[in-house]
Amino acid sequence: EADIYQTPRYLVIGTGKKITLECSQTMGHDKMYWYQQDPGMELHLIHYSYGVNSTEKGDLSSESTVSRIRTEHFPLTLESARPSHTSQYLCASSEGSGSREQYFGPGTRLTVT
Amino acid sequence: KNQVEQSPQSLIILEGKNCTLQCNYTVSPFSNLRWYKQDTGRGPVSLTIMTFSENTKSNGRYTATLDADTKQSSLHITASQLSDSASYICVVSDRGSTLGRLYFGRGTQLTVWP
Numbered sequence: 001e002a003d004i005y006q007t008p009r010y011l012v013i014g015t016g017k018k019i020t021l022e023c024s025q026t027m028g029h030d031k032m033y034w035y036q037q038d039p040g041m042e043l044h045l046i047h048y049s050y051g052v053n054s055t056e057k058g059d060l061s062s063e064s065t066v067s068r069i070r071t072e073h074f075p076l077t078l079e080s081a082r083p084s085h086t087s088q089y090l091c092a093s094s095e096g097s098g099s100r101e102q103y104f105g106p107g108t109r110l111t112v113t
Numbered sequence: 114k115n116q117v118e119q120s121p122q123s124l125i126i127l128e129g130k131n132c133t134l135q136c137n138y139t140v141s142p143f144s145n146l147r148w149y150k151q152d153t154g155r156g157p158v159s160l161t162i163m164t165f166s167e168n169t170k171s172n173g174r175y176t177a178t179l180d181a182d183t184k185q186s187s188l189h190i191t192a193s194q195l196s197d198s199a200s201y202i203c204v205v206s207d208r209g210s211t212l213g214r215l216y217f218g219r220g221t222q223l224t225v226w227p
Binding site: 041042044101102104105 | 117147154156158159162219
């Protein structure tokens with residue numbers, strides 16, 4: 001079982017609130033990723049990081065931001081949540097270069113009312 | 114355009130029966146193909162990984178096949194169990210970037226009934 005954790009697992013919050021989704025891994029992986037997944041749909045990459053102080057936007061445009069101050073920690077922040085942000089957010093990590101296996105966290109189910 | 118298509122979208126089978134899930138892809142240049150199992154409300158977990166030169170790979174009751182010429186893969190589940198109920202996602206990786214870009218299918222939702 002992969003050692004990658006996400007908190008909270010479920011979050012219901014009102015419009016306009018600032019939220020931070022936490023992701024941490026204890027495998028020492030350099031690469032980390034954030035995906036967004038709606039029910040019955042494929043995962044979409046919204047952010048990734050090659051390592052500390054490296055962050056890049058993914059294929060799907062997102063109003064969220066990320067930071068990578070420590071290898072093991074890759075939080076995602078929404079400054080002002082909106083109902084359109086309601087989705088499942090999955091964090092993943094991988095080691096090395098190229099197409100190594102990505103290990104996924106359990107996800108955060110976000111609902112913005 | 115790099116795409117991964119899976120069929121069927123959903124499938125219901127009785128416990129103990131076998132089933133086969135399909136995956137077609139157009140990803141190029143191809144690096145590898147993985148099948149993931151995603152339980153409801155959880156993150157995906159890798160079942161198998163196949164590279165260009167591999168035709169078949171097994172993991173317990175799961176057997177994946179790959180035809181790199183026709184760009185098709187299948188996942189065969191033998192003697193299904195209730196715990197096999199999940200979404201099965203085909204994921205193809207390209208070797209054209211340092212990141213190891215992943216392309217995800219929408220998954221096949223498998224339900225196993227007692």
